[in-house]
Amino acid sequence: MDEIEVEAVDSLEPGVSADTVEYVLYGGKGGVGKTTMAAATALASASDGTATLVVSTDPAHSLSDTLETDVPSRPGRIREDVPLYAAEIDPDAALEEVGLFGQDGSPMGAAGNVLGEAGIDPTMGGQMPGADEAAAMQLLLRYLDDDRFERVIVDTAPTGHTLRLLELPDLLDTMVGRIATLRERLGGVMDGLGSVFGGDPEEEPGGQEPDLDDLDELAGRIERLRSVLRDPTRTDFRIVMVPEGMAVSESQRLNERLEGFGIPVGTVVVNRVMEPLSEVTDAVPAGSFVMPNLDDCEFCQRRWAVQQDALAQAQDLFRGQAVKRVPLFADEVAGERMLRLVATCLE
16 A cells, blocks of 8 residues: 555644633544543642543533533532542523523513414414523623633534524624514504403513623623633633544534634544554553554555545644644543543643
């Protein structure tokens, strides 16, 4: 098999170190290893004595499995020897806790349900699409502002969810305007319904006045998050991918979308590369690690050829970022020993 020449990707211009920023966010498509990278980075950060919170916003949580401990839905300390805290945000529970748009997630609270029952606009009742994500983001914003933590590591939801959250301020700004217009147009109808139900004509049926201030507050919080994400001295947004052509292309699109939001990507992590650990880090522990047999295994050789091509493509596309490689391990990456190995690859 002809060997594909690939320039060493770790020779690229270095990015922002997780040791110097307040926030590290791992993004990318599902199944590429974002949770592993977040857990490894958080463990290394806490081991240096930095009070560190690792948060998962992915509805399909695996942080507990990776850290091999129960991770609560709200920030809690999970290690006594190092200041490591963790949380797996439950979107449904977050929606109930923050109380956005009324208890049911309707942008007009109980009034939306009454209107639907009256046959006026059934689309206004029920949970607003994306309300659970908005609520999860609001909790995340609270954690980013929490003085207990010197550094926050975020395991984000897959690409599409992350981008929708970044678009929320514009969506909410539009929503506030539309709801205000609706309330003005339907004012007479609402007064009539109040009389029919025997209520105060100044109060909407159901006794709840939709509070647009909640939407404004949430939009403001997320705008603050955008501001933090746009500051490379405070935040390192890291794209995680696997060494395959389609994964590189999707990561490039994510990078372009983030650039559109003014959010710089400091680091790109290429996970599950078929090369010896010694090629990536000098901190190789004692003991043997099973590596792919590139000499005699035709399957391994073919996969390695695919990976080298993807690595070369990534090197060309992400020349302005630091590119880190993490080897493909024969063992499952979970628990302290494996996470510390991964952390050395990310240094």
